[in-house]
Amino acid sequence: MADPLLIIAAGGTGGHMFPAQALAEAMLARGWRVKLSTDSRGAHYTGGFPHAVEIEQVGSATFARGGVLAKLKAPFTIMGGILSAIYKMLRDRPAVVVGFGGYPTIPAMSAAWVLRSPRMIHEQNGVLGRVNRIFSKRVNKVACGTWPTDMPEGLTGVPVGNPVRRAILERAGAGYIAPGDYPMSILVMGGSQGARILSDVVPPAISGLPSAIRRNIRVSHQARSEDLDRVAQYYADEGIPADVQTFFNDVPTRMSEAQLVIARAGASSIADLSVIGRPSILVPYALAAADHQTANAQQLVTAGAAIMIAEADLHVESLSEQIAALLSNPNGALKMSLAALACGKPDATETLVALTLELSEATPLRATR
Numbered sequence: 001m002a003d004p005l006l007i008i009a010a011g012g013t014g015g016h017m018f019p020a021q022a023l024a025e026a027m028l029a030r031g032w033r034v035k036l037s038t039d040s041r042g043a044h045y046t047g048g049f050p051h052a053v054e055i056e057q058v059g060s061a062t063f064a065r066g067g068v069l070a071k072l073k074a075p076f077t078i079m080g081g082i083l084s085a086i087y088k089m090l091r092d093r094p095a096v097v098v099g100f101g102g103y104p105t106i107p108a109m110s111a112a113w114v115l116r117s118p119r120m121i122h123e124q125n126g127v128l129g130r131v132n133r134i135f136s137k138r139v140n141k142v143a144c145g146t147w148p149t150d151m152p153e154g155l156t157g158v159p160v161g162n163p164v165r166r167a168i169l170e171r172a173g174a175g176y177i178a179p180g181d182y183p184m185s186i187l188v189m190g191g192s193q194g195a196r197i198l199s200d201v202v203p204p205a206i207s208g209l210p211s212a213i214r215r216n217i218r219v220s221h222q223a224r225s226e227d228l229d230r231v232a233q234y235y236a237d238e239g240i241p242a243d244v245q246t247f248f249n250d251v252p253t254r255m256s257e258a259q260l261v262i263a264r265a266g267a268s269s270i271a272d273l274s275v276i277g278r279p280s281i282l283v284p285y286a287l288a289a290a291d292h293q294t295a296n297a298q299q300l301v302t303a304g305a306a307i308m309i310a311e312a313d314l315h316v317e318s319l320s321e322q323i324a325a326l327l328s329n330p331n332g333a334l335k336m337s338l339a340a341l342a343c344g345k346p347d348a349t350e351t352l353v354a355l356t357l358e359l360s361e362a363t364p365l366r367a368t369r
Contacts, residue, residue, distance in 0.1 A: 004095035004360060005033045009109055011102010011131075012041030014191065015124055018268045019145065020100045022163035022349045023122075024053050027356065035094075037085065039104040047249070048165065058085060058107045081107035082114075089115055095360040098122060098352075099139075101129045113138045118359040122352065123149055124162050124267030126295030140359055143352055145267050146296055160352050161345030162271035167252040172275050172346045174256040176337040178330035181216065186323075187258040188221040189251070191266050191285070197311060198283065199227040202262055205319040207238045213327050214240070220254045222247065252276070259333065260326055265297035265308070271348070274300065277341030279333050281322060286311040305340035 006027050010020035017038075024034045028050055035054045036046065046055055058081040085107040097112035097119045099105040105121075109131075112119040119139045123132045126146040136142050136155055145162035186206065190198045199221070206217060219242040223231045228244055235242035248254055255261060255276050263269045265284040273280050280300065284293035300306035307322055326333055345351075 003031055003033050005035065005092060006356065007035045007037055007089070007094040007097045007108055007112070008100070009037040009097065009105035009107075010042060010100040011104045012039055012043075012045065013102065014045060015266045015268045016100045016102045016105075017042060017045040018165055019122060019124060019163040019271075019348075019352075020098075021049050022165050023098065023352055023356070024049055025166050026163075026349050026353045028052050030353070030357075032095075037104070037108040042102070042104050048167075056088070058104060078103075078106055082110045085111035086114055089117065093117070096120065096356050098356060099132070099135060100124070101132045103131060105131055105135075109135050109139075118362065120355060120359055122160065122163075123157070124271075125292040126150060126298070127290040127292040128152070129289065129292075140362075141355055143355055145271070145348070146299070150290070150295070158355065160355070161348030162267050163349035163352055164268070164271050164275050164346070165252075168272050168275055169346060169349075171252045171256040172344070173341055174276055176277060176334060177259065178334045178337075179259045179327040180330055181212070183218055184213075184216045184259040184327060185218045185220065185254070185257050187251075187254050187261045187263075188219065189248075189261065189263040189269060190222055190224070191264045191269070195264055195283075195285070196224060196227060197314060198262065198264075199223045199231045201314050201316055201319055203231060203234045203238070203240075204316045205323060206240060207234075208316060208320040209324050209327075213324055217241075219243070220248065220258075221245075260323065262323075265293035267296050270296050270300060271345070274305070274340050274344035275346050277337050277344065279326060279336035279340065280306040281319070281326075282306050282308045283311060283314055284308065299343055300340060303339045303343050305336050305343060 008020045010016040027034050037056050037058050089111050097117050099109045099121045120141040121132045121139050122143040124145040127150045142157040143160040144157040147159040149157050151157050188202050221244045225246050232244040261278050261280040265282045282297045297308050301308045
């Protein structure tokens with residue numbers, strides 16, 4: 001008899017793919033087979049997935065981007081993906097299907113609904129994404145990474161937390177070296193695709209730090225490919241040691257070694273910061289659907305673990321002052337680190353695993369109401 005099969009469906013951003021990877025790692029360790037259903041964009045983020053995970057690329061499209069022809073083609077692409085997913089699931093029936101959001105999850109979640117396979121969605125943010133909102137009434141459970149989560153009327157979610165990759169868990173609670181008169185690291189992350197506003201504002205803000213602080217600064221800066229050269233050149237011209245890349249494969253190491261993290265407020269970034277425990281300055285993406293990044297950041301801000309700056313208020317001088325204030329106050333920075341750690345849910349993966357196993361043993365139910 002074949003080992004039970006888990007199908008994970010996730011969209012093509014780090015925010016969806018990292019918690020999906022965490023669940024995949026945990027279920028493989030329990031002897032399950034795992035398939036990941038994603039699109040070509042999502043496939044770019046599968047480098048960290050265990051080799052035992054079977055990657056299936058599905059037909060997917062979005063109505064939110066592209067021209068008229070692309071939008072006209074979208075429903076046919078999605079329907080083709082759904083029919084293909086149904087065919088594959090009939091040949092190899094999953095014990096559970098878990099969706100992590102994004103348009104590439106539509107085929108697998110639709111097929112699971114048609115075949116009445118046990119199914120669950122995991123929402124990373126404080127507000128349900130478009131696709132997860134659609135499926136929230138068509139699944140057995142809605143697992144929530146940020147709590148509270150804004151849910152459709154009549155539905156109840158299960159507070160789980162956001163699973164983090166094994167590499168993050170290995171750094172959980174890593175000792176924090178408070179700022180001082182020695183080399184200090186600042187990690188700048190704009191999400192899996194970088195952020196232009198951080199590339200515009202952060203380098204000159206670091207350059208404007210008092211010399212007693214600036215001379216000790218080392219920077220790891222994630223930037224968009226089109227901004228890479230100018231950001232690297234700026235740091236070089238200012239004599240600030242900096243490693244500028246479009247994507248860091250060793251975020252756990254860089255974050256655990258940082259005295260300060262400046263980042264967007266994506267759900268995965270918030271989860272990583274709280275599990276490792278690092279002070280942060282968070283700049284929520286202003287165009288995020290339903291302003292969910294502000295909702296994501298609120299717990300760390302309320303706990304005193306982070307400073308939140310709206311995009312409209314992000315200026316070189318004020319950011320420089322915030323960085324200087326934090327790095328010149330070692331006791332305050334240490335308290336922020338401990339406050340972040342207190343918000344962490346390092347057991348989020350195990351909680352999600354427990355829900356997955358519970359579903360696999362139960363008769364498919366209607367959505368929780």
